[in-house]
Amino acid sequence: xxxxxxxxxxxxxxxxxxxxxxxxxxxxxxxxxxxxxxxxxxxxxxxxxxxxxxxxxxxxxxxxxxxxxxxxxxxxxxxxxxxxxxxxxxxxxxxxxxxxxxxxxxxxxxxxxxxxxxxxxxxxxxxxxxxxxxxxxxxxxxxxxxxxxxxxxxxxxxxxxxxxxxxxxxxxxxxxxxxxxxxxxxxxxxxxxxxxxxxxxxxxxxxxxxxxxxxxxxxxxxxxxxxxxxxxxxxxxxxxxxxxxxxxxxxxxxxxxxxxxxxxxxxxxxxxxxxxxxxxxxxxxxxxxxxxxxxxxxxxxxxxxxxxxxxxxxxxxxxxxxxxxxxxxxxxxxxxxxxxxxxxxxxxxxxxxxxxxxxxxxxxxxxxxxxxxxxxxxxxxxxxxxxxxxxxxxxxxxxxxxxxxxxxxxxxxxxxxxxxxxxxxxxxxxxxxxxxxxxxxxxxxxxx
Numbered sequence: 001x002x003x004x005x006x007x008x009x010x011x012x013x014x015x016x017x018x019x020x021x022x023x024x025x026x027x028x029x030x031x032x033x034x035x036x037x038x039x040x041x042x043x044x045x046x047x048x049x050x051x052x053x054x055x056x057x058x059x060x061x062x063x064x065x066x067x068x069x070x071x072x073x074x075x076x077x078x079x080x081x082x083x084x085x086x087x088x089x090x091x092x093x094x095x096x097x098x099x100x101x102x103x104x105x106x107x108x109x110x111x112x113x114x115x116x117x118x119x120x121x122x123x124x125x126x127x128x129x130x131x132x133x134x135x136x137x138x139x140x141x142x143x144x145x146x147x148x149x150x151x152x153x154x155x156x157x158x159x160x161x162x163x164x165x166x167x168x169x170x171x172x173x174x175x176x177x178x179x180x181x182x183x184x185x186x187x188x189x190x191x192x193x194x195x196x197x198x199x200x201x202x203x204x205x206x207x208x209x210x211x212x213x214x215x216x217x218x219x220x221x222x223x224x225x226x227x228x229x230x231x232x233x234x235x236x237x238x239x240x241x242x243x244x245x246x247x248x249x250x251x252x253x254x255x256x257x258x259x260x261x262x263x264x265x266x267x268x269x270x271x272x273x274x275x276x277x278x279x280x281x282x283x284x285x286x287x288x289x290x291x292x293x294x295x296x297x298x299x300x301x302x303x304x305x306x307x308x309x310x311x312x313x314x315x316x317x318x319x320x321x322x323x324x325x326x327x328x329x330x331x332x333x334x335x336x337x338x339x340x341x342x343x344x345x346x347x348x349x350x351x352x353x354x355x356x357x358x359x360x361x362x363x364x365x366x367x368x369x370x371x372x373x374x375x376x377x378x379x380x381x382x383x384x385x386x387x388x389x390x391x392x393x394x395x396x397x398x399x400x401x402x403x404x405x406x407x408x409x410x411x412x413x414x415x416x417x418x419x420x421x422x423x424x425x426x427x428x429x430x431x432x433x434x435x436x437x438x439x440x441x442x443x444x445x446x447x448x
Contacts, residue, residue, distance in 0.1 A: 006077030006130055007044035009123075014064045015039040016056060017412035018419060019378045020168040021345055022182050024155040027212030027240040029426030029437070029445055033167045035345035036422050038064055039380065039409055040118040044076055048129045051381075051404050052121035053349035054318055055113045056416075057423045059093050063115040066091035071119055076130060079123035083321065087116045109424065112296050117321045121353055121400070124322065128399035135352075135400055136359035140326035147391045148358040151236070151367040152204035153343075154194055154226075155374075156213040157185040158446075163432035177201040181374055186214070188225035195226055198373060203389035206234040206367045208263070212242035213445045216251045227258045234260040234367070241267025241293060242444050245277050249284045261288040261312060267441060275300075279309040290314055290366070292342035301328070305335070312366055314342035317357045318350070325357045333363030340366035345375060347412075348384035352400040355385055355392045380408050 016038050024031040036056025043049055054060060067086040074082050093111070124135045136143045160167035160182065173179045180197045184190065195207050207226060211219040219237065226235050241264045243251065248265040266281055267274045274294040282289055290312035295301040296319050304310045313332060317325040319342075329339035339361045341354050351372045358368050373387070381402040385392050395401030416422065430437035434448050 006075045007046040007048065007126065009042050009072055009074050009076060009126075010045050011043040012068050012071050012119075013041045014061060015041065015409050015413050016061050016416045016422065017347070017380070017409060018056070018416040019345070019347060019375055019412060022155070022374055023158045023160045023163070023167055023429060024210070024374065025158055025213040025445055026155075026210055026426065027242045027441065027445055028439055030158055030429040030433070031345070032425060032428055033165050034415065034419060035375075035424070036416060036419070037347055037350070038115075038118060039347075039349065039404075040064060040122045041404060042071070042119070042122040042126060044126050046130065048126050049404060050076075050122035050124070050126035050129070051349055051400065051402075052118035052125070053347055053353065054115055054118035055109070055344060059423075060113060060115050061422075063091050064118060067116070067119055076123050076126040079120060079127060080323070082123065083116050083120045083323075086119060087114070090116070112319050114319060114321050114324075117318050117353075120322055121349070125399040132398045134356065134359075134394055134398060135322075136356040136394060139322060139357065139360035140330055141360070141362065143359055143394070144362050145359055147393045148355055149206070149367040149391055150202070150204065150370055150387050151206040151208050151234075152195060152198040152202065153369055153371060153373065154191055154198070154207055154209045155185070156191070156210070157181075157183065158429075158433060159184045163429055165429055165432070175201070177373070178377065188222040191222045192225050192229045195230065199230070202373060202387040203391070205232070205390045206236075206260075208236040208238060208369065211237050211239035211444075215444060215447055216243055216247055220251050220255065223255070223259055236260050236263060236290070237265075238263035238290075239444075240264055241274060241441065244269060244442070245280055245284075248281050252281075252287055253285045256287075259287070261290055263290040263312075263314070264293045265289065267293070269442075273303075275304045275307050275309045278304075279307040282309065282311075288312060290340060292316060292319075296320075305337075310337075312338040312340050314340045314369065316342040316344075317353050318344070322353060322357055326360045329357075329361035329363065329365065333361075338366050339363065341368045343369045343371050345371045347375060347378065347380045348372065348402065349380065349400070351385050351392070352402050355394060356400065359394050378412075379405070380412060381405055
């Protein structure tokens with residue numbers, strides 16, 4: 001008996017888009033006034049639309065365009081074959097040096113990103129609508145939870161008024177969080193004020209401070225201030241490997257009861273990889289370690305796990321694909337380790353990607369990272385997920401549970417087209433603060 005198949009994809013469109021950012025500081029420098037992403041919109045012959053989001057940049061947009069011949073005409077139910085096929089046959093920049101992100105060199109970011117995730121997400125969105133199921137029900141062993149805990153992602157922020165760049169000014173906003181997220185934040189007191197404003201708006205119970213900006217001792221003072229202000233919160237720190245093994249050990253060894261875990265506290269040094277150095281850090285401090293730098297693919301994870309160098313893998317689905325991220329969650333749960341998700345600046349489609357992967361991840365997962373609070377209000381969807389009481393609830397709707405707003409997408413595309421450079425460049429704004437500034441993976445951004 002011949003049975004009808006699932007709907008067939010009839011069209012695929014890619015929309016490069018841009019949004020507004022704050023002058024957020026990391027080891028790699030200062031965020032530029034704009035961040036970029038790529039939006040994928042698929043249409044099938046049942047009339048449904050599926051959407052996906054991935055990192056920005058011309059190379060990733062070119063990669064997505066190369067996927068079209070392998071996507072259009074395919075059944076949505078055959079999405080796993082399609083994702084595997086486009087990964088093998090789509091265009092890819094050939095300059096990958098294989099280093100990954102263990103030294104946070106941003107030119108390698110596009111090689112760690114899996115552009116096929118945007119297609120995977122859009123096809124899962126379509127399949128969920130066809131089957132009347134949420135995307136998380138189609139991943140791994142199905143939906144494991146209805147809501148996901150989110151942590152408050154805190155940043156040092158430099159003075160946007162000291163640079164001749166078009167950063168958004170929200171000083172007149174009546175929303176305390178919207179106002180404070182654009183203001184200078186370089187002291188422990190200012191970081192605590194930032195955390196309190198984020199907690200008031202979103203209900204966060206846990207926080208992470210992006211470090212690698214000031215001397216490590218100063219950053220630890222901010223951690224102590226956060227814990228004093230919020231004694232029941234889990235407080236974490238992420239210097240992106242800026243500290244040496246010796247410094248990381250000295251900074252963290254007496255922080256038990258204050259610091260919950262350290263994310264990528266140290267990186268490669270003296271001929272040893274980050275995985276070896278992180279193992280030694282764990283032995284010296286007895287702290288749990290999280291990473292989104294030393295285990296960004298399965299081969300790296302093999303070596304990291306063999307050395308017992310990591311306890312919490314932040315498996316960003318944009319780096320792993322959605323199925324790969326949930327597969328990692330299953331492995332970690334079976335091995336007694338912990339899953340979490342790292343993020344970059346993103347719109348609300350990626351927020352839904354994170355949420356659905358977290359909803360399908362088994363076990364006791366760690367609260368999820370997201371940059372979305374820094375982009376809140378720039379929704380590209382009509383009914384974006386929201387963070388309330390420190391959590392995201394999975395919508396009682398099929399697919400991703402959100403609907404694209406094409407008017408907003410096209411406005412974000414117009415902003416993208418005004419930009420001279422579409423790749424992330426954290427060194428540009430630093431030239432105004434420190435002339436001749438260059439990235440150094442072993443020097444905090446403001447220490448020169």
